[in-house]
Amino acid sequence: MDKDAKKHARFTRLVGPYAPDLYRFGLWLCGHDALAKDLVQETLVRAWRALDKLNDEAAVKSWLITILRREYARTFERKVPPLSDIDNVVIEDTDELTPEQRTERSHLRQRIMALAPRYREPLLLQVVMGYSCDEIAVQLEISKAAVMTQLFRAREQLKDTLQEDGITGNVHGLF
Amino acid sequence: MDFSEFIRRLGAEPRDQQPDMLSARAGSPEFDRAAVAAEAFEQQLEAALHVPADGDALLEAALQWASREQKNVPRWPWLAVAASILVVVGVVGISRQGAPGPGGGIEHYVRAHFDHDGQQVLAMASEGFNPAELERVLAQLDKRGTAALAERVRFVKFCPTPDGKGAHMVVESESGPVTVIVMPNTRVENSMLVQFDGHQATVFPLNSGSAAIISDSGQQYAALQTLLQSSILPRSS
Numbered sequence: 001m002d003k004d005a006k007k008h009a010r011f012t013r014l015v016g017p018y019a020p021d022l023y024r025f026g027l028w029l030c031g032h033d034a035l036a037k038d039l040v041q042e043t044l045v046r047a048w049r050a051l052d053k054l055n056d057e058a059a060v061k062s063w064l065i066t067i068l069r070r071e072y073a074r075t076f077e078r079k080v081p082p083l084s085d086i087d088n089v090v091i092e093d094t095d096e097l098t099p100e101q102r103t104e105r106s107h108l109r110q111r112i113m114a115l116a117p118r119y120r121e122p123l124l125l126q127v128v129m130g131y132s133c134d135e136i137a138v139q140l141e142i143s144k145a146a147v148m149t150q151l152f153r154a155r156e157q158l159k160d161t162l163q164e165d166g167i168t169g170n171v172h173g174l175f
Numbered sequence: 176m177d178f179s180e181f182i183r184r185l186g187a188e189p190r191d192q193q194p195d196m197l198s199a200r201a202g203s204p205e206f207d208r209a210a211v212a213a214e215a216f217e218q219q220l221e222a223a224l225h226v227p228a229d230g231d232a233l234l235e236a237a238l239q240w241a242s243r244e245q246k247n248v249p250r251w252p253w254l255a256v257a258a259s260i261l262v263v264v265g266v267v268g269i270s271r272q273g274a275p276g277p278g279g280g281i282e283h284y285v286r287a288h289f290d291h292d293g294q295q296v297l298a299m300a301s302e303g304f305n306p307a308e309l310e311r312v313l314a315q316l317d318k319r320g321t322a323a324l325a326e327r328v329r330f331v332k333f334c335p336t337p338d339g340k341g342a343h344m345v346v347e348s349e350s351g352p353v354t355v356i357v358m359p360n361t362r363v364e365n366s367m368l369v370q371f372d373g374h375q376a377t378v379f380p381l382n383s384g385s386a387a388i389i390s391d392s393g394q395q396y397a398a399l400q401t402l403l404q405s406s407i408l409p410r411s412s
Contacts, residue, residue, distance in 0.1 A: 019234045133187065
């Protein structure tokens, strides 16, 4: 196998499994499908260029997220439009939902997008990327206690606003 | 641990399996109910965040770029890559040695390009758009823009054109935001009107190259056309 083919294979093996979650993370950062795809594309391109410098393959997930977050801050954050198109992006859920459940999920998505970035980002790192609080603290360069506070407040805000919206079901009556 | 502390830790890590959390839950029905409710909400949250994602397509696009970079072909944003494939398929036969034949090639390109991402790009227009981005894009096309144009631009990105890289903009006109495609290497002798699917495109010559104003109204954009012609200039001028 020549050098290019080896790099291609390594890239696919290491990076491929994270591409869908990178897109989801980017989408919930940007709130816009086209921007999220461009952001992920830029991230993957930069990862390709720097692949030979990645020595610790166990760290590839955090490496990719670091690249994405830096690129978002550097270039894409100012391109985020004032209104998200999350409702237009989510075409169809694969699980079977009643109309009430669809409404609940739609409201929840809107409320997630409405969270302030300092609450939304750690939540995305935890729920979408599967980060622990310690890993989030390292990625965001803040203390673990601060991460836990932000995560708690993110969830509380989501529950509060959903109750204000009159959304019932599993959310109603929590705490 | 008191209930308040238990709730705070659940709120941060709903699936916390630390011994003290498990012990607290096992020792109190109230704590256990709170943990059950937290798990239910967490499942809702996961389901809401788990939108469809085609990882293979994203990876393939990146690998295609890598192959092009090795051949020194410039990379364009993901949507522009997809658009370039669409446009290349749709505009077979366009002359690349001067102005396209009357209508045919340009008409096909304008229509295909707008069909691909015209509405999406319009939706990305913003009052808070950074004018410096316009200069960055135009500079790479060996052009510059005037301040009068910059204050009207609401979005800009690179896009493929029949004759190389161009710019896809959203510009504030007399009657709202409209799409403008700048084709720096495509010459047209005279202005032409292209009608398609309820839209109208006015294609006209620039100082060098050409541009198209695309809108969904029957209005003419003479003032905007004049502005574009006087505001998109060779970088060396």
